[in-house]
Amino acid sequence: MNLQAREFRYFLYSQAFADGLRTTVAVLLPALVGSFYGQFETGMTLSLGALCVSLTDAPGPLLNKRNGMLLCTVALFLVATLTAFARQHPVTMGLELVGAGFFFSMFNAYGPRAAAVGNAVLLIVILTMDNPLPPGGVWVHSGLIAAGGLWYFALSYFFSLALPYRPGQRVLGECIRELARYLHIKASFYDPSSDLDSGYRQLVSRQVLVHEKQDAVRDILFKTRQITQESTLEGRRLILMFVETVDLFEDITAAYYDYASLRRRFAPTGILEQIAEQIREMARHLDDIGVAVQMDRPYRADGTLEAALTRLKSAIDALPKLPSESHLVLRKILVNLRRLSGRLTELEHFFDPETIPERKSRLDHGLFVSHQPLDPKIFWSNLTPESVVFRHSLRVAFACLFGYFLTRLINYGEHSYWVLLTIAFILKPAFSLTRERNVQRIIGTLGGGLFGVAVLYFIPSREAQFVIMVLCMLGTYSFLRINYLAMVCFTTPFMLILFHFLGMPFIELAQERIFDTVLGCAIAFGTSVLLLPSWEADQLGGHLKGLLRANGNYLDLIISALEGRKVSQLSYKLARKELYVQTANLSAAFQRMLNEPRNLQRSKKHLHPFIVLQHILFSNMATLATDLLRREPRAHAPALVHSAQKALRTLEGGLERMHAEKEAVLKEVESVPGVETAPAAEDALMKEQLDYINQVCTDMDKALRQIGL
Structure with missing residues (x-):
């Protein structure tokens, strides 16, 4: 409670x-x-x-x-x-x-x-x-x-x-809290009692939500002139905190290990449960930071994270040394946890005005947000049966016309426009969303109708009824954009009480609303299935191409760093953002496809492993990229460059098979003269990472062949 x-x-x-x-x-x-x-x-x-x-x-x-x-x-x-x-x-x-x-x-x-x-x-x-x-x-x-x-x-x-900063504070706070939930799911991978496959499904689903929140923050912060100019303390704080949370998200995602192997090797020691609890504690601290930002309140850390990490290090050191077992992977995990703790400390510093730097974030924020011009050409270019928007518009026009003449023929009740309202607001471009809203609309109308009738029947006081109506209004408009089911549950009693105040019998009114809702849902659902339906499986090819291109661009930056060229922070963060976007797009499309008829869920059993492999690929590429970009540029062994180029050729081959235009991501780069070569030991570790990236790319290519796109 x-x-x-x-x-x-x-x-x-x-x-x-x-x-x-x-x-x-x-x-x-x-x-x-x-x-x-x-x-x-x-x-x-x-x-x-x-x-x-x-x-x-x-x-x-x-x-x-x-x-x-x-x-x-x-x-x-x-x-x-x-x-x-x-x-x-x-x-x-x-x-x-x-x-x-x-x-x-x-x-x-x-x-x-x-x-x-x-x-x-x-x-x-x-x-x-x-x-x-x-x-x-x-x-x-x-x-x-x-x-x-x-x-x-x-x-x-x-x-x-x-209150120019409050929307940014609220949305940033919600974004940080969503990231905390993502980190909490990540902890379950270290818990031997949890199911790995279920964890990946939750992680992919939550990653879509994190991306949506990050996109909302970018839209507010990077398009608001007063904030992007960073001329005020609060503007700089919001921008720098968001940049830090995006880097934190990368660090969380990059921390990948062979969790099945970890469990086999260390589950009996109990150390994995301690690691999982440490990550959950970090997630709780991150959630507290998000709440403080959302509520515009001060925040002060309690200092328990560092002490907990020290205890975890002692526990790892105390594990018995076996000739066949190495604790190096546990020490790597500890290093990553300290890195996450450092990110949290950076976020905490932004609550102290004296620690917020005067400098700007030195990035062109406008490059990180999409700009949608009101160009008539966009309208005309979508006037084609291949356009999802065109198909949706035809369905709305037909369903409204059919519903209008049907209500004139039936002539049931005095509020037949409720049928058209139902059609207009539950008919969505994607079938899965229409189906979901159909169910939510019916359940919400039935539940809200029962509540509204109970209020009018058992609470005769008009003052109390008015208060309940206002609260239902508040609930309706509060959940309008975030929870359709809750919104409908509040809307129905609000409408019943309102019409009761206007002198209409509420029992007959409730019956009419339920009838109109069911009729409108039936028309909308039938139209979405029968009239130029848009299925997610038909859109998967475009999402997969976009994801392979984004992987190639990101890997190309790694190749540049391996060859000793300096990679700019802007180029890296733009490539990283594009990879986030494409990964989230594919994951969201996959989730929507699961709500469509089973016979249309193309290659479901192969697509889910592909998405999991994509998560593993990005985790390993991000680990390698962050290590390379933290150091001064220096050329590495040619074998490393060739290994990375081999992975890139695998991605490019997948694009070519999907009949995409040949991507010029594999570039001939001249060697950089006079650049220090990396030590052999470091090269050996990177060779191991690149070999694993190569294997993951090969596995993704096999999955792509099985998907059949």
Whole structure:
């Protein structure tokens, strides 16, 4: 229970709760003021505009948020006006649903924020189509919706200017906490009682989440001018802490060993359990750092990590020396743990203003974030059946049209637009996401409906009902972007209580909502299966090519370092980021494929080992790269260069077999004259590492052949 209370407290400081609280205030206030002055309809229309614009207010750079909200406000005014006239005849309304459903779903080609603008406009179409207005009231109604959007924009912009660093702090804190969970999973590999295969599945899944969090932090920190200029203490702190966490993630990932061999050799000694517990303790410290950043609180280390590492060293030294056994691998693990401890200490230093350097991070931050231009060519280039966005837009247009005419034929209840709302918001480009949201929508509606009916039946006090409604609003908007099931569970009782206040019978209302939800889910699911479906297996080839290219580019930098050339920090970190991105993309696609029909899950038993091998490959390449880049450039033995080039040729061969363009990653590099050659002993250790990398590349190539792409 204490853990649950602690997590709830952290949630109150999260970006999701901050967004939910702001949206609740923005939506609730106009309705309350309108009701107080006897203009409830006016207040509700203002609230509707605020709600639609809030969908576009995802965390991100202030400039992007401002442009998205203003664009959405203009689009809402125009489309609300058009819908008020089109609704007067079923044919014109059907035509608008097809046009709006297709056109605004195509906004997915421009990224999540543009897609949110499209969703907001579809929402206003659906909520306006059943609202009869006199000709003279159309412009007033559309103007009020736009005014509500501007009201939300003003409120959001005020908080962004008043608290410019809080979004960055919250998202960075969440990123650090996700990294702590990743490290906690890593500890299980040293625990002899845990299952290695299950551990790899958890690790791959968590790695996708870490990448998503890192991408969110980059988007906020590196695109916000006030932060990237690092002219303030807080700006420098956030940037440097994030750079340190990315390096920490690399160190965690690079710490790979043959865990099965470790368990066979050292499980009887009990030392592996001590190592696992030490890593879990580090994960707890890292989680505490993330919480402190997220809550904008000071943090002071308790100094227990160093003492624990000293005890672990003593335990390793005390192990009996056997002629057939070497403890060198345990000492390597200890060195890596000390390196991780040093990273944690660096993060702790950033809480002391006197230790934050005046210098900037010396990196061009703009190179680490993606820039999505609003170029019409992107729209036109996606108007092809091969485009996932085009197929999705067609499905949305057809499903909305079919749902609209079906509800007119059935004529069940007074809120048939709920069917279209269900269709528009659970139909996603990927079948797996549509299927997942179908299940969550039905479960959430049933559970939330039962709770809402219980509240209205057993709690007669209207004041208590109002408080519960506001809390459900807060839950709805807080979980909107992070947990769809929880959001639906809060939305259904919120809607039931709201309509009850408007004088509607809640039992019949609950029955109607459940019926409309099930009908909408059935239409959305059927459309996603029957109309130009997009299966993840069809996208795997592109993800695999991207991953092989990223591996090749990263390995090419290692070859440059082996030949004695200096590798710039910027080039290395860009190659590392690209490898993170491509690994996460493939892992996420694999997870989505597992939610698709079994007969379409192509090469599942071969793809999972490939992903595990990719994790092993990067761990070993990162270990080698960090060792090379920490030292002054010097040429190593030609045999090492040839070994690395052999691994690169294996990756390149996989690309050629997949009918990709031949990658010019294998380069002829002139020898560097007058460069000191590395010692033979060091070369022997690197030769062992490179031989293992070669073997992993060969195993990946075999798996790639079995996948059949």
